[in-house]
Amino acid sequence: MSRPQPGWTVVCQLTDLVPERGAAALVDGEQVALFRVGNREVLAVQQLDPYSGAHVMSRGIVGSRAGAVTVASPMYKQVFDLRTGACLDPVGKEPQHLRTWPVRVEGDVVLVGTAGALVDALVAPLATPATLDATEAP
Amino acid sequence: MSRIPSQLVVVGGGMVAQRLVEAVRARDEDRAWQVTVLAEEPRAPYDRVALTSYFSGRDPESLALGAPQLWADPLVTLLRGTTVTEVDRDARTVRTADGRALRYDHLVLATGSRAAVPAIPGADLPGVFVYRTLDDVAALRGWVEQEAARRGRPVRGAVIGGGLLGLEAAGALQALGARTTVVQFGTHLMSAQIDLGGGQVLRRLIEALGVEVRVDTATSRIRPDERGKAGRLEFADGGRLDVDVVVLATGVTPRDELGRAAGLPVGARGGVVVDQACRTQDPHVSAVGEVACIDGACIGLVAPGYAMAEVVVDRLLGGSAVFPGADTATKLKLSGVDVASFGDAFARTPGALEVVHSDPATGVYKKLVVSDDARTLLGGVLVGDASAYASLRPMVGRPLGADASAYLLPAGGSAPVGGDLPDDATVCSCNNVSAGTVRAAVTEHGCTDVAGVKACTRAGTSCGSCVPLVKRLVGEQLTKAGVAVSNGLCEHMALSRAQLFDAVRVTGLRTFSEIMQRHGTAVAGRGCDICKPVVASILASLDDGHVLDDERAALQDTNDHVMANLQKDGSYSVVPRIPGGEVTPEGLLVIGQVAKDYGLYTKITGGQRIDLFGARLEQLPQIWRRLVDAGFESGHAYGKSVRTVKSCVGSTWCRYGVQDAVSLAVLLELRYRGLRSPHKLKLGVSGCARECAEARAKDVGVVATDRGWNLYVGGNGGFTPRHARLLAEDLDTDTLVRTVDRFLMYYIRTADRLQRTAPWIDEVDGGLDGVRSVVLEDSLGIAADLDEAMARHVEVYEDEWRATLEDPEKLRRFASFVNAPTTADPSLAYVAERGQPRPATPDERADPAVLIAGTTLAVRS
Ligand SMILES: Cc1cc2nc3c(=O)[nH]c(=O)nc-3n(C[C@H](O)[C@H](O)[C@H](O)COP(=O)(O)OP(=O)(O)OC[C@H]3O[C@@H](n4cnc5c(N)ncnc54)[C@H](O)[C@@H]3O)c2cc1C
Ligand code: SF4
Ligand code: FES
Numbered sequence A: 001m002s003r004p005q006p007g008w009t010v011v012c013q014l015t016d017l018v019p020e021r022g023a024a025a026l027v028d029g030e031q032v033a034l035f036r037v038g039n040r041e042v043l044a045v046q047q048l049d050p051y052s053g054a055h056v057m058s059r060g061i062v063g064s065r066a067g068a069v070t071v072a073s074p075m076y077k078q079v080f081d082l083r084t085g086a087c088l089d090p091v092g093k094e095p096q097h098l099r100t101w102p103v104r105v106e107g108d109v110v111l112v113g114t115a116g117a118l119v120d121a122l123v124a125p126l127a128t129p130a131t132l133d134a135t136e137a138p
Numbered sequence B: 001m002s003r004i005p006s007q008l009v010v011v012g013g014g015m016v017a018q019r020l021v022e023a024v025r026a027r028d029e030d031r032a033w034q035v036t037v038l039a040e041e042p043r044a045p046y047d048r049v050a051l052t053s054y055f056s057g058r059d060p061e062s063l064a065l066g067a068p069q070l071w072a073d074p075l076v077t078l079l080r081g082t083t084v085t086e087v088d089r090d091a092r093t094v095r096t097a098d099g100r101a102l103r104y105d106h107l108v109l110a111t112g113s114r115a116a117v118p119a120i121p122g123a124d125l126p127g128v129f130v131y132r133t134l135d136d137v138a139a140l141r142g143w144v145e146q147e148a149a150r151r152g153r154p155v156r157g158a159v160i161g162g163g164l165l166g167l168e169a170a171g172a173l174q175a176l177g178a179r180t181t182v183v184q185f186g187t188h189l190m191s192a193q194i195d196l197g198g199g200q201v202l203r204r205l206i207e208a209l210g211v212e213v214r215v216d217t218a219t220s221r222i223r224p225d226e227r228g229k230a231g232r233l234e235f236a237d238g239g240r241l242d243v244d245v246v247v248l249a250t251g252v253t254p255r256d257e258l259g260r261a262a263g264l265p266v267g268a269r270g271g272v273v274v275d276q277a278c279r280t281q282d283p284h285v286s287a288v289g290e291v292a293c294i295d296g297a298c299i300g301l302v303a304p305g306y307a308m309a310e311v312v313v314d315r316l317l318g319g320s321a322v323f324p325g326a327d328t329a330t331k332l333k334l335s336g337v338d339v340a341s342f343g344d345a346f347a348r349t350p351g352a353l354e355v356v357h358s359d360p361a362t363g364v365y366k367k368l369v370v371s372d373d374a375r376t377l378l379g380g381v382l383v384g385d386a387s388a389y390a391s392l393r394p395m396v397g398r399p400l401g402a403d404a405s406a407y408l409l410p411a412g413g414s415a416p417v418g419g420d421l422p423d424d425a426t427v428c429s430c431n432n433v434s435a436g437t438v439r440a441a442v443t444e445h446g447c448t449d450v451a452g453v454k455a456c457t458r459a460g461t462s463c464g465s466c467v468p469l470v471k472r473l474v475g476e477q478l479t480k481a482g483v484a485v486s487n488g489l490c491e492h493m494a495l496s497r498a499q500l501f502d503a504v505r506v507t508g509l510r511t512f513s514e515i516m517q518r519h520g521t522a523v524a525g526r527g528c529d530i531c532k533p534v535v536a537s538i539l540a541s542l543d544d545g546h547v548l549d550d551e552r553a554a555l556q557d558t559n560d561h562v563m564a565n566l567q568k569d570g571s572y573s574v575v576p577r578i579p580g581g582e583v584t585p586e587g588l589l590v591i592g593q594v595a596k597d598y599g600l601y602t603k604i605t606g607g608q609r610i611d612l613f614g615a616r617l618e619q620l621p622q623i624w625r626r627l628v629d630a631g632f633e634s635g636h637a638y639g640k641s642v643r644t645v646k647s648c649v650g651s652t653w654c655r656y657g658v659q660d661a662v663s664l665a666v667l668l669e670l671r672y673r674g675l676r677s678p679h680k681l682k683l684g685v686s687g688c689a690r691e692c693a694e695a696r697a698k699d700v701g702v703v704a705t706d707r708g709w710n711l712y713v714g715g716n717g718g719f720t721p722r723h724a725r726l727l728a729e730d731l732d733t734d735t736l737v738r739t740v741d742r743f744l745m746y747y748i749r750t751a752d753r754l755q756r757t758a759p760w761i762d763e764v765d766g767g768l769d770g771v772r773s774v775v776l777e778d779s780l781g782i783a784a785d786l787d788e789a790m791a792r793h794v795e796v797y798e799d800e801w802r803a804t805l806e807d808p809e810k811l812r813r814f815a816s817f818v819n820a821p822t823t824a825d826p827s828l829a830y831v832a833e834r835g836q837p838r839p840a841t842p843d844e845r846a847d848p849a850v851l852i853a854g855t856t857l858a859v860r861s
Helices: B013-026 B047-057 B068-072 B136-152 B164-175 B196-208 B257-261 B301-318 B390-394 B435-443 B451-455 B468-478 B497-507 B512-519 B531-543 B548-556 B559-560 B585-598 B617-629 B661-672 B733-750 B759-765 B766-776 B781-798 B800-805 B808-814
Strands: A006-014 A020-029 A030-037 A041-046 A061-065 A068-070 A080-082 A087-089 A104-106 A109-111 B006-011 B033-038 B076-079 B084-088 B093-096 B099-105 B106-109 B112-116 B156-160 B179-183 B212-214 B219-224 B230-235 B240-242 B245-248 B250-255 B285-287 B338-343 B355-359 B362-370 B378-382 B427-428 B572-574 B599-606 B610-615 B642-647 B681-686 B700-707 B710-713 B725-731 B830-833 B836-839
Touching: A006 A020, A006 A030, A020 B106, A030 A068, A030 A109, A041 A104, A041 B093, A061 A080, A061 B531, A068 B830, B006 B013, B006 B099, B013 B033, B013 B068, B013 B301, B068 B076, B068 B710, B076 B710, B084 B257, B136 B164, B136 B245, B156 B164, B164 B179, B164 B245, B196 B338, B196 B355, B196 B362, B196 B378, B230 B245, B250 B808, B378 B390, B390 B468, B427 B435, B427 B468, B435 B451, B435 B468, B451 B468, B451 B759, B497 B512, B497 B531, B497 B733, B512 B531, B512 B548, B531 B548, B531 B781, B559 B808, B572 B617, B585 B599, B585 B610, B585 B617, B599 B836, B617 B800, B617 B808, B642 B661, B661 B681, B661 B700, B661 B733, B700 B733, B710 B733, B725 B766, B725 B800, B733 B759, B733 B781, B759 B766, B766 B781, B800 B808
Parallel strands: B006 B033, B006 B106, B033 B076, B106 B285, B156 B179, B156 B245, B179 B212, B642 B681, B681 B700
Antiparallel strands: A006 A109, A020 A030, A030 A041, A061 A068, A068 A080, A080 A087, A104 A109, B084 B093, B093 B099, B112 B250, B219 B230, B230 B240, B338 B378, B355 B362, B362 B378, B572 B610, B599 B610, B700 B710, B710 B725, B830 B836
């Protein structure tokens, strides 16, 4: 079971999330899109689609582009790197990136941390942010 | 620049006139010219080259050339049914038969040719036809059908003239069920294009179609029968032939009468003489197309005419283009008989060598004409197998790069050419597109398929004979550019949708991971928003599992995943199925009440149903609970699937109806509901030829006739609207349903991702005729398979919304937030407009006073 930890919010059970699909969550009043990729990894980005202004990112299709785990906006199909939030395919528009949140999976519980670094200034894809797999968790 | 435009008057509304107007409108950016086209025929320009397809069921409208918008341009006026009777060069006016006078700044004569009528007695009898206009072929068809009905036996037809046109006409008569004889004055068929050897092989091929051939025969007279109509041909050699109908195809005469009367010089064999700029002696008058006598002759082909049109337009806009010379290559358009000739087919170049391969047993004759050193291709004749035509024609005047005979062998025919094709070689002569232009469409304009290249360059959009070559050039270029040509879907899947469909059907794999492992690329990984929905759609077509089942749910596009249509603010719209557009008052009340309770914006769709907008994700199951309880089911408005069958009220109410359109529409909609496909599918049914349901704008359009149903296919709206084309006539209901079954299944199996039916028909093997032979004649032997697939679909269909409501596991996907499943998305905001909600604009969001609370109505359970 989970103990309360400063800076981390318990959001849901891992089983509440469908593998290879997203779900929205409210974290400190903000809308966050969670994606369960693989079996035990969860990634979090902003739910706001920067191109349409609608809160829909969790409803996009999860995929991969040259090794990166991605989500495609369900609205106008821009593709983002789920680990860094970087826009990989702006579909002819100016690239706009997504905020990311660190996520931990402890046992069956999914915790979301304080919002991660903004990736607007991103040049090269960042290393995986604090996305910890259960095996690496303390 | 805005000034009063100059007046360009075009006499004649034929193929070349159409191209000229198109070119003016495309290139005259300053809008300097106002164009008026005076056309004698009662219709907009049409594709005369394809005239014969009128007999294989293509209807007149589908022969129309170019985009209809051209004629709606304010700078373009088309006066149909208007004959010009006089040109006054001093006053620069033309006069029309109906008494109008038009001033011109520049005049273009594009009057084409008339069919030549030989000076033999009886050529003016009823039952004797020429073959030049739509009215001609319509009259011919009417006559043959009437004679057949009157006599109760096959009609006997004769075609005088054994050239390209005569053979086409003979094919048309055969298609109408007539027994036909071709009477040729010369020593062999198509003597203007091919040599004696080729002519002899051709004769056997023509005879194999059931057409009799008489060569070396001069017709001296046509005798009337007792009813005063054509009844017998008499020949100079004393022979005779009883006939019911005669078609004259002995050549054409340029319609140069206006030019002659206006004192312009004409050629020795007719035609208004023009220079390399297509100008007549009068600098204010040009002539283009078949009426123009250029380099001493008139040319009876459309491609040189198009080139002339471009030259004239270039000159009008201040350019200095000259006529590039005529490519007189020709290909016979008679199904089952392949004949082509190109370049110096008769080896008239001094020293030219002929390389001949002839195989009378298989009916193949091929000849290449090469230069004296056997290196340069000069021309050729291909009879029986003209598959190498598209590749060889652009090579004329260029080194062959291989032993000439290699090109003549059955398989090698087209193999070696292509890669070495120089950039300036003409690939599409109809539209004068070079290999370089096709390549540039790929490298510079980002085209990635043949359809794109066609749209971008116009190559292949007229006679179509160059399409195989265009296809190959595009493929080669893409490979070079390192693009995975492989018409593959994406980086994860190297197969096209059609290939993947077959692969999955054969291997029987049913999960995404298995499929990607087996058929995906090395980096297949987790797929993407392209390949995942395609796999989902293929699986749905193959075994109709529920869209939200297991792993499959993750593959679905957003709309399919929650079975609703995502709107711009992240809310959804809901569309219950209303088969055939028929709804009871009780049904309407239920929909109305749901809309009211959830504050949904309500609108009638083009497909005759009702769309409810502004439903939030977490409200969808409750809304559907109420709709399903009232007997509604999913309308699949969200899927790449069958949408609606639109219908008119038909014979049950309408005074004009001849069949019960609504019953058929309901039957079709219930049969095909839920059918997943490469793109959305729409159907329509009209109760009579008035076509109130606009069925011909649909993928499948059914129009009632006195005897049954006419079936049209390939109508698409959207970005490139297309009218549906006639697939079959007067079908009874069972045959109709079976034919539609097969058409839909064939499309679902072989179309590309997001390829609608119209472009699919353009690209599938054999085009519309190919589709017809597959679905009506089972030419591929797959009909039983297609029938069975559709039967399965009908059998296992279930309403996916009902199934979802019964499964708590599936319902979890409709939570707005995993940690607050019923909390509304706080960002949604609406304002009222005409008494209904709509999403607020960013400015309106800043002013809470205008926002309404409507759709944040408390969630009910
Ligand atoms: C059955 C058939 C098959 C063919 N197949 C091929 C083929 O495979 N390949 C190929 O290259 N070519 C083919 N052709 C020839 C091709 O159709 C012509 O070369 C082409 O149509 C010429 O275009 P045009 O505009 O010069 O003349 P047209 O298309 O004949 O147009 C001339 C128009 O001007 C009108 N007109 C004439 N005088 C007046 C006047 N005084 N006032 C107003 N209007 C007037 C006529 O009514 C006509 O509509 C075929 C022709 C036929 C009939
Ligand atoms: S198409 Fe014919 S049957 Fe249908 S509504 Fe129109 S006129 Fe009546
Ligand atoms: S050669 Fe006729 S369309 Fe290209």
